Amino acid sequence: xxxxxxxxxxxxxxxxxxxxxxxxxxxxxxxxxxxxxxxxxxxxxxxxxxxxxxxxxxxxxxxxxxxxxxxxxxxxxxxxxxxxxxxxxxxxxxxxxxxxxxxxxxxxxxxxxxxxxxxxxxxxxxxxxxxxxxxxxxxxxxxxxxxxxxxxxxxxxxxxxxxxxxxxxxxxxxxxxxxxxxxxxxxxxxxxxxxxxxxxxxxxxxxxxxxxxxxxxxxxxxxxxxxxxxxxxxxxxxxxxxxxxxxxxxxxxxxxxxxxxxxxxxxxxxxxxxxxxxxxxxxxxxxxxxxxxxxxxxxxxxxxxxxxxxxxxxxxxxxxxxxxxxxxxxxxxxxxxxxxxxxxxxxxxxxxxxxxxxxxxxxxxxxxxxxxxxxxxxxxxxxxxxxxxxxxxxxxxxxxxxxxxxxxxxxxxxxxxxxxxxxxxxxxxx
Amino acid sequence: xxxxxxxxxxxxxxxxxxxxxxxxxxxxxxxxxxxxxxxxxxxxxxxxxxxxxxxxxxxxxxxxxxxxxxxxxxxxxxxxxxxxxxxxxxxxxxxxxxxxxxxxxxxxxxxxxxxxxxxxxxxxxxxxxxxxxxxxxxxxxxxxxxxxxxxxxxxxxxxxxxxxxxxxxxxxxxxxxxxxxxxxxxxxxxxxxxxxxxxxxxxxxxxxxxxxxxxxxxxxxxxxxxxxxxxxxxxxxxxxxxxxxxxxxxxx
Numbered sequence: 001x002x003x004x005x006x007x008x009x010x011x012x013x014x015x016x017x018x019x020x021x022x023x024x025x026x027x028x029x030x031x032x033x034x035x036x037x038x039x040x041x042x043x044x045x046x047x048x049x050x051x052x053x054x055x056x057x058x059x060x061x062x063x064x065x066x067x068x069x070x071x072x073x074x075x076x077x078x079x080x081x082x083x084x085x086x087x088x089x090x091x092x093x094x095x096x097x098x099x100x101x102x103x104x105x106x107x108x109x110x111x112x113x114x115x116x117x118x119x120x121x122x123x124x125x126x127x128x129x130x131x132x133x134x135x136x137x138x139x140x141x142x143x144x145x146x147x148x149x150x151x152x153x154x155x156x157x158x159x160x161x162x163x164x165x166x167x168x169x170x171x172x173x174x175x176x177x178x179x180x181x182x183x184x185x186x187x188x189x190x191x192x193x194x195x196x197x198x199x200x201x202x203x204x205x206x207x208x209x210x211x212x213x214x215x216x217x218x219x220x221x222x223x224x225x226x227x228x229x230x231x232x233x234x235x236x237x238x239x240x241x242x243x244x245x246x247x248x249x250x251x252x253x254x255x256x257x258x259x260x261x262x263x264x265x266x267x268x269x270x271x272x273x274x275x276x277x278x279x280x281x282x283x284x285x286x287x288x289x290x291x292x293x294x295x296x297x298x299x300x301x302x303x304x305x306x307x308x309x310x311x312x313x314x315x316x317x318x319x320x321x322x323x324x325x326x327x328x329x330x331x332x333x334x335x336x337x338x339x340x341x342x343x344x345x346x347x348x349x350x351x352x353x354x355x356x357x358x359x360x361x362x363x364x365x366x367x368x369x370x371x372x373x374x375x376x377x378x379x380x381x382x383x384x385x386x387x388x389x390x391x392x393x394x395x396x397x398x399x400x401x402x403x404x405x406x407x408x409x410x411x412x413x414x415x416x417x418x419x420x421x422x423x424x425x426x427x428x429x430x
Numbered sequence: 431x432x433x434x435x436x437x438x439x440x441x442x443x444x445x446x447x448x449x450x451x452x453x454x455x456x457x458x459x460x461x462x463x464x465x466x467x468x469x470x471x472x473x474x475x476x477x478x479x480x481x482x483x484x485x486x487x488x489x490x491x492x493x494x495x496x497x498x499x500x501x502x503x504x505x506x507x508x509x510x511x512x513x514x515x516x517x518x519x520x521x522x523x524x525x526x527x528x529x530x531x532x533x534x535x536x537x538x539x540x541x542x543x544x545x546x547x548x549x550x551x552x553x554x555x556x557x558x559x560x561x562x563x564x565x566x567x568x569x570x571x572x573x574x575x576x577x578x579x580x581x582x583x584x585x586x587x588x589x590x591x592x593x594x595x596x597x598x599x600x601x602x603x604x605x606x607x608x609x610x611x612x613x614x615x616x617x618x619x620x621x622x623x624x625x626x627x628x629x630x631x632x633x634x635x636x637x638x639x640x641x642x643x644x645x646x647x648x649x650x651x652x653x654x655x656x657x658x659x660x661x662x663x664x665x666x667x668x669x670x671x672x673x674x675x676x677x678x679x680x681x682x
Contacts, residue, residue: 013474016444040441040491041546042522046533052664058634062521062669065445065567113451113472124473126461136458144454155629156622157452158445158567159636162629169631332630406474 003027012406014114014124016066017416023386023405028394033387035379035409039416045369053079053338053364054165060356060371061159066109066415069102069154070349072163073224074356074371079165081239082343082360083336090329091167093322094153096224098160099347100319101149103223104187105157106350107308107315108146110413111194112139115305118407119201135197138190142312145187149180149319167333177323184323188316192288195309199292206389207299210265210381212272215348221273221280221314223348229276230266231297238346241355247372258377267381268352268374269412270307274298282321285314301385301411308413338364349374351413375414382412433482433581436468438502440488440495441522441550445567446513447471447487452570464581479505483580489515489550491522496547496556503557508580511553512573514566518638518673521566523550526672552672561586564619566636566669572621589620592640593633597624605632612655614665617643617677638670639677649678 004026012019018039024032044063051059056075061068073095080087087095112135113125122128129136147157152172154160162168213234215226228244229235236244248257260266275297278286289310298307340362346355352374359368389408393401437447451457451472467477484506490496503509511517519526525533530548534541553559563576563586572588579586589595593615597604605611605627613632615624619640626633639645645666652662666674 011470013470013476014472016471018439040495041534041537042441042491042520042550043525043530043533043537044521046536047521047524047528049536052661055664055668059521059668062443062445062566065443065448068443068445109448109451117474123475124466124469126458126466126473127475129458129461133458140454140457143452147452147454155625156567158448161626161631161634168629169626170629 012409014117014410015414015416016064017414019414019416021386021405021409023390025390025394030387030391030394033383033390035383035386037379037416045371048366048369051366053358053360053366056358056366057163057165058159063371063373064415065158066106067102067349067351068159069099069150069163070347070354072160073099073347074345074354075358076163076165077225077238077345077347078343078356078358079345079360080336080343081345082341082358083339085166085334085336087167087334088329090327091171091333092224093326094168094171094329095163097319097322097326098150098153098163099224100315100322101146101153103315103350104146104312104319105143105150106146107312108139108143110350111198111305111308111312112136112143114413115410116198116201118410119198119305138193142187142190142194145183145316148183152176152180164333166336167329167331169332171329171332173328174326177326180323181320184316184320188284188313188320191309191312191316192284194312195288195292195306198305198309201305203300203302206302208267208271208301208381208385209299210267210384211260211263212275212299213260213266213268213353213377214272214276215346215353216276217280219280221277221318225347228346228353230260231272231275232263234260237344238355239344241344241346241372242357242370245372247376257380258372259380265380265384266377268377270304270311270352271298271301272352273348274307274310281310281314282317284317285310288313301408304411304413338362351375351378351415353377373415375412375416378412378414382409382414385411432463432465434467434477434479435464435577436479436481436484436502436506437471438468438484438486438488439470440486440499440516440553441491442488442513442515442520444471444487446516446565447485449512449568449570449573450485453574456574460577481506482508483577484509485577486511486516486553487513489519489522489552490556491547491550492545493547499553499556508560509553509557510561510563510576510580511559512563513568514564514636514638514669515550516553517562517564518670519550519552521669521671523672524667525550527667527675550672563588564637565621569621569623590641591620592616592643593618593620593622593624593627593637596620596622597627600624600628602627605630606651606655610655612652612657612665614648617645617648634665634668635674636669638673643677645674645678
């Protein structure tokens with residue numbers, strides 16, 4: 001008689017969006033793994049057609065309430081790329097500051113409220129706060145500081161109103177940025193404490209093999225721009241993305257899976273960014289990583305929480321540097337006239353590479369759009385990891401195995417709203 | 431017994447429920463006053479209904495969700511919709527003015543895998559709603575006021591005036607009069623604190639139409655400021671497309 005077991009979770013918690021997973025085991029052998037995204041599709045790529053190119057940052061922000069700045073930035077990058085505009089350096093750096101705010105907010109949310117409860121055995125941060133109130137308050141304070149940066153530079157935390165093609169509607173004076181300094185200094189201390197806290201969690205020994213892909217800049221840890229590089233020699237401009245990557249529509253999912261042509265599965269996000277860019281972190285962030293026991297590369301999805309914590313240190317450090325060096329731009333924005341053709345843009349969303357492509361006609365009407373969010377790029381890698389984790393842990397009872405599977409998924413901080421979908425977890429053992 | 435608070439998600443960006451977590455200074459105090467009985471973005475713990483207050487984010491776009499909202503209503507003593515998706519169908523309601531099959535084919539290589547309704551509709555089109563909180567996203571101070579009001583059994587103090595009132599109160603110079611910048615402030619529901627005009631930008635209507643908006647008069651002014659019919663259609667057809675189109679239809 002073959003041994004068959006069935007375990008189901010219908011609605012995975014502590015991720016953004018709605019999704020499900022199916023794992024089938026027969027005699028302890030993994031037969032089938034499927035991450036199902038059932039978040040209702042909202043058809044952004046379709047509804048953007050016929051709109052003005054100037055509307056792209058506001059409309060695409062609504063894809064995700066957790067990382068709207070990522071959408072706005074990739075959108076303006078793509079359109080400015082097509083229209084032959086390079087924004088003045090002070091405007092670019094102000095965009096980077098806004099983006100640092102989003103990294104701080106999103107990473108604090110994931111580390112403290114979504115991910116840490118897995119390691120410490122709590123249902124969520126509110127439950128965790130009953131025993132470790134100081135830790136949760138530290139996380140909330142960090143999150144609040146990220147939001148304060150977004151509210152000041154972007155106008156508000158969720159769906160900022162101040163980002164436009166060519167720059168901003170209004171830019172702050174040096175004096176207006178000063179009230180952010182002290183909270184950011186405190187946040188930087190809290191981020192260092194976060195690294196110490198998360199690096200003390202218990203980590204199962206684990207490494208993923210797939211290719212790692214991230215944006216890269218020569219002199220900075222890439223956030224708001226960069227070339228697309230990998231640990232296996234890929235080094236391309238965002239304009240060449242479609243030549244190297246392809247998307248596949250998988251049945252029963254409202255997200256599209258991405259693959260590197262002729263090379264297959266890859267992973268983007270904090271592990272990829274750290275592995276490819278560690279030497280360009282600030283000295284303080286590098287030192288925090290070293291003290292946390294991170295090597296020069298990190299391929300352990302469980303330790304992504306430590307890498308996110310290190311990136312929190314970096315984002316606070318970098319925001320402070322940007323405020324210190326800030327020069328008010330001569331004008332809030334440069335004029336951008338539409339050009340017929342196709343533009344390409346990318347940036348590093350908190351969860352990884354976010355690629356946008358727009359085709360415009362001569363009056364700036366959007367004709368065609370392609371948007372590839374990090375979670376759909378990572379979906380195949382998550383499934384592969386899940387298959388391997390289940391195979392190695394088939395001896396666990398159903399409850400513990402299911403919880404390990406959920407944690408394996410949350411290691412990737414999947415944003416199913418972005419990928420247009422959510423995860424439901426179903427496990428069958430035969 | 432602490433009152434039970436539930437948060438439900440339908441088609442949306444997750445931003446309005448994130449607003450609850452963005453109440454960094456009040457979140458733990460709130461969690462001390464209510465039982466967070468259902469909030470999947472924040473906790474894997476879930477408690478059975480009935481719920482004293484349900485906050486509903488997102489619009490109805492699938493047959494399954496049309497059934498699910500009925501269950502949520504049955505399990506909820508009070509139901510409050512939060513954000514433009516839940517109150518007006520959201521930006522995804524642009525499909526209501528297009529051919530949804532063509533939308534599916536434009537995004538997905540295998541459209542037969544996708545099941546979706548032809549329209550995106552607000553929650554109130556399906557079940558009784560006790561209060562609608564507008565915004566794309568909602569404002570966190572307003573959210574706190576609504577939750578507090580419902581927990582105390584009083585009416586939420588949410589003004590239903592236009593953005594112009596908030597703009598005046600903030601002491602802003604009118605961007606439309608002084609700079610000739612097109613602005614939806616005169617017809618848009620207050621609540622954001624007149625953010626866009628404070629950033630030298632015209633309001634783009636993310637809180638949806640106020641009660642009895644005069645869209646005809648504003649449209650005339652938008653034309654005077656150089657917008658053609660297509661520009662005007664675009665500016666009304668975003669996150670609250672369904673509500674603004676209804677208002678424009680009533681005014682026409």
